[in-house]
Amino acid sequence: xxxxxxxxxxxxxxxxxxxxxxxxxxxxxxxxxxxxxxxxxxxxxxxxxxxxxxxxxxxxxxxxxxxxxxxxxxxxxxxxxxxxxxxxxxxxxxxxxxxxxxxxxxxxxxxxxxxxxxxxxxxxxxxxxxxxxxxxxxxxxxxxxxxxxxxxxxxxxxxxxxxxxxxxxxxxxxxxxxxxxxxxxxxxxxxxxxxxxxxxxxxxx
Amino acid sequence: xxxxxxxxxxxxxxxxxxxxxxxxxxxxxxxxxxxxxxxxxxxxxxxxxxxxxxxxxxxxxxxxxxxxx
Numbered sequence: 123x124x125x126x127x128x129x130x131x132x133x134x135x136x137x138x139x140x141x142x143x144x145x146x147x148x149x150x151x152x153x154x155x156x157x158x159x160x161x162x163x164x165x166x167x168x169x170x171x172x173x174x175x176x177x178x179x180x181x182x183x184x185x186x187x188x189x190x191x192x193x194x195x196x197x198x199x200x201x202x203x204x205x206x207x208x209x210x211x212x213x214x215x216x217x218x219x220x221x222x223x224x225x226x227x228x229x230x231x232x233x234x235x236x237x238x239x240x241x242x243x244x245x246x247x248x249x250x251x252x253x254x255x256x257x258x259x260x261x262x263x264x265x266x267x268x269x270x271x272x273x274x275x276x277x278x279x280x281x282x283x284x285x286x287x288x289x290x291x292x293x294x295x296x297x298x299x300x301x302x303x304x305x306x307x308x309x310x311x312x313x314x315x316x317x318x319x320x321x322x323x324x325x326x327x
Numbered sequence: 328x329x330x331x332x333x334x335x336x337x338x339x340x341x342x343x344x345x346x347x348x349x350x351x352x353x354x355x356x357x358x359x360x361x362x363x364x365x366x367x368x369x370x371x372x373x374x375x376x377x378x379x380x381x382x383x384x385x386x387x388x389x390x391x392x393x394x395x396x
Contacts, residue, residue, distance in 0.1 A: 176334050
């Protein structure tokens with residue numbers, strides 16, 4: 123696919139963002155459109171795709187094409203296991219879309235046994251770990267201790283930041299030229315940072 | 328084109344949960360759910376996909392009830 127004109131890409135970002143911010147049932151579609159666009163201009167392989175997954179409850183997940191256990195194939199031959207729980211919350215401005223939990227795991231194999239790093243965010247954490255944290259499957263150089271069980275607090279990290287990290291630091295080839303994907307991520311992330319919920323780094327008791 | 332949605336039935340979710348819990352944690356799905364609730368899992372994020380499947384079930388699902396029992 124040839125690169126798209128930036129003005130059209132940015133237009134699509136704004137349309138999708140406005141759609142998910144409006145709330146109501148349609149906001150799931152807006153969120154899907156935005157996430158799909160972000161992944162398609164950055165690191166998702168042309169063979170990959172995302173889908174909303176629904177079950178018996180009101181929660182919907184943004185995940186891989188074949189379901190929650192299907193990681194997204196990336197342009198470097200590795201995978202991103204992306205799972206985002208979406209729900210509608212009643213507010214004084216209507217039913218607004220919220221992300222309840224998000225997990226993004228970069229992994230070398232489809233099964234996830236050879237994972238590299240994992241960002242997690244939980245709006246309502248039920249354990250002692252920071253609501254937003256990163257884990258790295260590596261070893262501390264100085265002590266030789268494993269880092270995989272260390273939950274480094276991060277605050278809530280945007281999907282845009284993780285996609286940028288994959289390209290800039292892990293060398294995952296982007297699908298669009300830098301002037302396009304950088305502008306798309308910046309446009310989308312600006313709105314995310316305006317509304318993003320931040321949770322404390324641990325329980326009060 | 329509308330947003331693609333994968334609609335999972337209750338049986339599909341339960342079947343996937345049971346087989347994946349046994350394969351990865353050597354426990355049944357209700358045992359896995361109970362272990363998560365009791366905070367006995369070393370790292371719940373490693374099974375974020377299974378916990379997501381649990382959340383697709385209704386609160387009164389028999390599998391959830393079995394975990395409560």
